[in-house]
Structure formats: C-alpha cells, structure tokens
Amino acid sequence: MKNIQVFDGASNAVYDIFSATDDEFALIFPTGEDVAFIDEVYERQDAGALNSAFERIWARRVPKKEAMGIHGLLFYELDEKKKFYPTRRDEEAQNPDGTHLR
Template sequence: MKNIQVIDGADNSVYDIFQATDEEFSLIFPDGQDVAFIDEVWDRGRAEELGRAFKQIWTRRIPKKDAMGIHGLLFYQLDSKMKYYPTRRDEEAINPDGSLLRQHPL
C-alpha cells in the first residue's frame, strides 16, 4: 500500500492521508510521478476505473501518526501550485524563476 496525502484548497481542509494499492496509485500518479492535480487525473479519461479506485481509497483513511511515509500528494482546488511542480515530482519542485525550491534535492 502507498500513502496519498490530499491537499485541499478548502478552508476547513485537514490534509488527510489515504492508502492506495499499487494499481490505484499508478492510476493517479503515472510514470513515476508523486504529485497530482485532481482535474488532470480525471482528464486522462479513465473515469470508470478512477471512480472505482477512489471509492476504495476513500475508505482507507489512516491517522497521520500511523502513516509510514507519504508516497504521493493529490491537490484539489489548488491549480495555482502547478507551476511549482512541472514534472509532477515533489523532489523536482521549482520556484517561478525555475530555480529549485529545495537547495539539495534527494
């Protein structure tokens, strides 16, 4: 199982973590990505498969204290953050000027 943290733009968002199977995770985060924006996920055109996957994922919330790492970030209502993640990989996040957000990426 892989852990996905949901980052929501709502004022009352609590940034829950949910577990996904490897197959479910790869539907949301293809090609080694670990950052996703929900509109892009749905735009890939696999609505039926994604619907089933999300139905299962939403039943697997885990308390943050019990999470053994975060494997992916899923953003809702925060398209303004897309510019920071052009590769959709967290460790490759950049500033608007193109410089790395982290001085020493892993």
C-alpha cells in the same frame, strides 16, 4: 500499499492521508510522478475506473501518526500550485523562475 496525502483548497481542509493499492496509485500517478492534480488525473483516466478507485481509497484513511511515509501528493482546487511542480515530482519542486524550492 502506498500513502497519498490529499491537499484540498477548502478552508476547512485537514490534508488527510489515504492508503492506495499499487494499481490504484498507478491510476492517479503516472510512472515516475508523485504529484498529481485532480483535473489532470481525470483527463488521463476513465472516470468510472477512477471513481471506483477513489471510493476504495477514501475508505482507507491513515491517521498521520501511523503513516509510514507519503508516496504521493494529490491536489484539489489548488491549480496555483501547478507552477511549482512542472515535472510532477515533489523532489523537483521549483519556483516559477526555475530556482529550486529546496
């Protein structure tokens, strides 16, 4: 199982962590990527398969204090963050001018 932290643009978002099987994780994150934006996920995959996978994933919330790592970041309604993740890899996050964030 892999943990996904969800970042939502809603003002009352709490950035929960959910557990996904390897197959579910692969539907959301292409090989080598660990950052995803929901609109791009639905552009790449079948909506029916994704809806089924998300229904299962949402049933597996992991309390933050119990999470053993975060394997992926999933953004909702935060398109302004795309410019910081051009490679869709968290460790390669950068400013719009190309300088590293870390």
